[in-house]
Amino acid sequence: MTRTTLFSAIALAAAALAAMPDAEARRAQPGHRFVGSVEAQLRSNDNVSIARSSGEQFDFADGDEFEREDDEDDEDEGDDDFEDDDGFDDLLDLDFSEEDLAIDDALDEDGDGLDDLLDPDAVERVDSESRFTAKLALGHRYTFADGRTTWTNGLRLATDRHAQRDDLDKFNWAATTGLGFASNNGRHAFRPALSYVVLDKRVAGKFSSTAVVSLDYSYRASRRTSLGVTYNYQDKDITSPAAPDARIDTLSFSASFAASANDIVKLEFAPKVEVSTQFTRNTDAWGWEIAYTRRLPWDMTAGLGYRFDSVDYKNLVPGRKDDHRVIGAQLARSFGRRFVAELGLESSERNSNLPGRDARNDSVYLGGTWKF
Numbered sequence: 001m002t003r004t005t006l007f008s009a010i011a012l013a014a015a016a017l018a019a020m021p022d023a024e025a026r027r028a029q030p031g032h033r034f035v036g037s038v039e040a041q042l043r044s045n046d047n048v049s050i051a052r053s054s055g056e057q058f059d060f061a062d063g064d065e066f067e068r069e070d071d072e073d074d075e076d077e078g079d080d081d082f083e084d085d086d087g088f089d090d091l092l093d094l095d096f097s098e099e100d101l102a103i104d105d106a107l108d109e110d111g112d113g114l115d116d117l118l119d120p121d122a123v124e125r126v127d128s129e130s131r132f133t134a135k136l137a138l139g140h141r142y143t144f145a146d147g148r149t150t151w152t153n154g155l156r157l158a159t160d161r162h163a164q165r166d167d168l169d170k171f172n173w174a175a176t177t178g179l180g181f182a183s184n185n186g187r188h189a190f191r192p193a194l195s196y197v198v199l200d201k202r203v204a205g206k207f208s209s210t211a212v213v214s215l216d217y218s219y220r221a222s223r224r225t226s227l228g229v230t231y232n233y234q235d236k237d238i239t240s241p242a243a244p245d246a247r248i249d250t251l252s253f254s255a256s257f258a259a260s261a262n263d264i265v266k267l268e269f270a271p272k273v274e275v276s277t278q279f280t281r282n283t284d285a286w287g288w289e290i291a292y293t294r295r296l297p298w299d300m301t302a303g304l305g306y307r308f309d310s311v312d313y314k315n316l317v318p319g320r321k322d323d324h325r326v327i328g329a330q331l332a333r334s335f336g337r338r339f340v341a342e343l344g345l346e347s348s349e350r351n352s353n354l355p356g357r358d359a360r361n362d363s364v365y366l367g368g369t370w371k372f
Helices: 002-018 065-071 078-083 098-105
Strands: 031-045 129-141 151-162 170-182 187-201 203-218 225-238 244-258 263-276 283-296 300-313 322-335 339-352 361-371
Touching: 170 203
Parallel strands: none
Antiparallel strands: 031 129, 031 361, 129 151, 151 170, 170 187, 187 203, 203 225, 225 244, 244 263, 263 283, 283 300, 300 322, 322 339, 339 361
């Protein structure tokens, strides 16, 4: 997949938005709006080398999504949608996993003089570890007088602290800004955005920075079905001279379907191309995810998710290909419209064509989010 192909796909989506007729007026109230959220999570991992990052979670539906499906009067739907928007929904793959940190910062962790990615005899470090994550997100949206054009800004602060391995502790901050254009009937929306993300490691200071261009198109096909496509271009700069910088292109296709008043299914498919300054680390990747959420009594929801990712290191000799699978389950309860508590478990595994590279991780997490 080439960068030209990715740009062409997003251009076609934008053209479709401009060509669609507007059947009825649906406009948000002009003016400023501010939102925010505070999130905390405690997660255990029995193999931190392939642990999911704090930004990698299944896209389970929350209680508000079900309420909107049942709401007969949806004239104010645009404002309701922003109630849950922390300004970062369109940023993909910006949070490093623990495995990414190990690959980028310790190319020769076993000390034998060979890049671990190239060395089939490299021994990976396996640690059980617990991680505490705290996040603060602030969002601002200004709606122009036409009611269809918006300007959105976001700021996110996130920190991870580990019980034993200080080298994995990190602090993220990210800022994003972008415009939004919606059709009169509210079915189509196009949102370009610019973002900047910084990752600091506790033991090494600033570790990497990433500039992101994001183009997002969404289409509300019916009251029950929504479709979307997002293109992200990332320029990642890593301060460590031994670690490779990279340019990353990601194209994500998504769909959300309310099978009934109490059941929502979400699908996503995302190919990704990474071109590294270190030739041997160029990768082609793709993945897909399905997340099913069921609304339960007592303001509770239950979710089941499955994700598959395949990463092909194109220029290695011998070649390397890793397949990642994640299965997750979550139980959440809403306390009013502003606070949600979550309990979940995930099981992930990596299968590689190289010997000694298979791995497995099981984790349990407990967390909560307060919106204001």
